[in-house]
Amino acid sequence: MPRPRAFDERQVLERAREQFWATGYAGTRMDDIAQATGLGKGSLYGAFGDKSKLFHRVFGDWCTAVVEVAEERLAGGPDAEALARLSGYVHLMAENAASDTERRGCLLAKGAAELAQRDPTVAGRSAETMTALLTLLRTEISAAQRHGDIDSAADPERLAALLLTVVRGIEAVGKAGLDPETLRNIADTALAVLPKPGGGNASRPGAVRPARTNSVPSVPSRPHDPPDSAQ
Amino acid sequence: MPRPRAFDERQVLERAREQFWATGYAGTRMDDIAQATGLGKGSLYGAFGDKSKLFHRVFGDWCTAVVEVAEERLAGGPDAEALARLSGYVHLMAENAASDTERRGCLLAKGAAELAQRDPTVAGRSAETMTALLTLLRTEISAAQRHGDIDSAADPERLAALLLTVVRGIEAVGKAGLDPETLRNIADTALAVLPKPGGGNASRPGAVRPARTNSVPSVPSRPHDPPDSAQ
DNA sequence: TCAGTTGTGGAATGGATCGTCCATAACGTA
DNA sequence: TACGTTATGGACGATCCATTCCACAACTGA
Numbered sequence: 001m002p003r004p005r006a007f008d009e010r011q012v013l014e015r016a017r018e019q020f021w022a023t024g025y026a027g028t029r030m031d032d033i034a035q036a037t038g039l040g041k042g043s044l045y046g047a048f049g050d051k052s053k054l055f056h057r058v059f060g061d062w063c064t065a066v067v068e069v070a071e072e073r074l075a076g077g078p079d080a081e082a083l084a085r086l087s088g089y090v091h092l093m094a095e096n097a098a099s100d101t102e103r104r105g106c107l108l109a110k111g112a113a114e115l116a117q118r119d120p121t122v123a124g125r126s127a128e129t130m131t132a133l134l135t136l137l138r139t140e141i142s143a144a145q146r147h148g149d150i151d152s153a154a155d156p157e158r159l160a161a162l163l164l165t166v167v168r169g170i171e172a173v174g175k176a177g178l179d180p181e182t183l184r185n186i187a188d189t190a191l192a193v194l195p196k197p198g199g200g201n202a203s204r205p206g207a208v209r210p211a212r213t214n215s216v217p218s219v220p221s222r223p224h225d226p227p228d229s230a231q
Numbered sequence: 232m233p234r235p236r237a238f239d240e241r242q243v244l245e246r247a248r249e250q251f252w253a254t255g256y257a258g259t260r261m262d263d264i265a266q267a268t269g270l271g272k273g274s275l276y277g278a279f280g281d282k283s284k285l286f287h288r289v290f291g292d293w294c295t296a297v298v299e300v301a302e303e304r305l306a307g308g309p310d311a312e313a314l315a316r317l318s319g320y321v322h323l324m325a326e327n328a329a330s331d332t333e334r335r336g337c338l339l340a341k342g343a344a345e346l347a348q349r350d351p352t353v354a355g356r357s358a359e360t361m362t363a364l365l366t367l368l369r370t371e372i373s374a375a376q377r378h379g380d381i382d383s384a385a386d387p388e389r390l391a392a393l394l395l396t397v398v399r400g401i402e403a404v405g406k407a408g409l410d411p412e413t414l415r416n417i418a419d420t421a422l423a424v425l426p427k428p429g430g431g432n433a434s435r436p437g438a439v440r441p442a443r444t445n446s447v448p449s450v451p452s453r454p455h456d457p458p459d460s461a462q
Numbered sequence: 463t464c465a466g467t468t469g470t471g472g473a474a475t476g477g478a479t480c481g482t483c484c485a486t487a488a489c490g491t492a
Numbered sequence: 493t494a495c496g497t498t499a500t501g502g503a504c505g506a507t508c509c510a511t512t513c514c515a516c517a518a519c520t521g522a
Contacts, residue, residue: 004489005499024345026257030480040501045481047499103348112407113344114255117334127408134409158420161409162397165417168407169400176343176399177358178365178392186396189389193424235519236469261510271471272511278469282510 012037017058021107025055025114056121062107063129074136082143087191093167094187098180105175137163151195166190243268248289252338256286256345287352293338294360305367313374318422324398325418329411336406368394382426390425397421
């Protein structure tokens with residue numbers, strides 16, 4: 001019987017996310033969001049509470065999505081392809097960071113950096129997300145170990161933590177200014193450096209090669225390519 | 232002939248840094264800084280210009296310090312100890328992150344996350360800092376290679392980028408909520424995983440065997456970050 | 463000791479921002 | 493069709509905050 005909403009909640013959240021993503025929590029005005037979404041302040045407040053509630057909503061959705069992307073790439077599948085799945089995931093994350101010419105970084109990192117200290121909700125949600133990612137990676141590493149692609153003597157928990165760190169680190173150094181090509185190389189190197197099985201410590205020339213070989217996976221049609229120019 | 236300043240500039244900058252560090256740029260009020268330093272607003276503005284100038288000063292000093300710490304730990308010394316220096320540095324960084332119970336993270340990361348996108352000064356300074364760290368690490372890795380502690384077939388540039396990423400990543404995942412013990416383990420694992428030439432370090436969980444990644448296959452289904460816009 | 467110059471700190475200013483309010487619009491139901 | 497309910501959006505109020513201003517203090521050189 002009441003008048004129905006004239007907006008699509010998901011779409012509004014998306015626009016709000018764009019704003020928070022672009023300018024951070026404190027740097028985003030509710031008026032900006034109102035304008036970006038076309039909603040009036042009344043509707044905005046009526047539907048989402050206040051600024052911090054809205055942000056929590058956006059942030060939570062983002063975290064969910066981050067884990068979902070990881071699940072899509074990682075969860076399930078034959079052990080034989082576990083290493084390929086890991087590789088695909090790490091490269092995908094690097095590619096995301098590399099193509100982020102606007103230097104917005106990841107909302108998860110940005111939000112955590114800005115708010116985790118004083119906002120328990122944000123802190124908790126980001127910690128949860130890290131744990132979930134860690135679990136996914138560990139599972140996949142174990143699978144690769146079972147299949148003999150990774151040295152089974154290695155602790156999957158530790159390797160998972162390392163990979164997670166690399167993934168988040170790529171995002172961080174990317175935001176700090178390293179160029180896209182370097183970011184892609186980092187992903188490569190991290191994967192190349194994973195301990196392979198095969199009786200001990202034989203020398204492996206060509207492991208982390210000075211590039212120029214086929215060791216660099218070609219990333220199919222990138223959306224962006226420019227050197228840096230982010231301003 | 233003029234009245235001399237009654238405050239120590241360095242000390243004021245230190246207090247200001249504490250504030251910015253704790254609450255971020257937007258979250259810090261000039262009144263906070265005035266109170267924290269005991270200075271009046273007049274003195275503050277008279278001495279440092281405005282809020283952004285003050286932050287740039289603090290941020291710049293921080294970046295300088297970050298590089299200096301790295302130099303202290305890394306620069307110079309016999310090749311024979313290069314790997315030990317690297318290890319010391321990485322562990323120090325992990326320890327810093329691990330002991331940061333207040334979750335303040337690093338001002339460099341925090342500042343870059345909050346401002347790099349819109350503030351060219353911050354962006355430039357953080358990029359410089361990354362490059363400087365990268366150079367230090369690369370030099371040290373080369374030294375370790377000369378001494379035979381790291382596989383000389385590996386590209387020092389790439390390994391340096393990987394280590395930098397791990398160091399910054401530890402900071403990031405720490406802020407995101409991983410526990411101190413895990414952070415320390417990550418540093419361990421990252422070092423253990425560096426490609427060793429012939430002889431072996433079998434004690435570590437990740438007894439190292441360089442591996443070439445079977446290059447990345449599939450096309451990233453999403454050119455952009457996690458949340459997939461349905462538009 | 464005196465005058466001139468600069469530092470000091472708190473009050474005042476001006477602009478921006480969050481959140482509320484309210485008159486009105488739009489819809490379902492009787 | 494008329495009514496009740498909720499959505500809408502722009503105006504409003506209160507607060508906050510960066511910055512300026514100013515009266516006064518402290519110091520130095522003459």
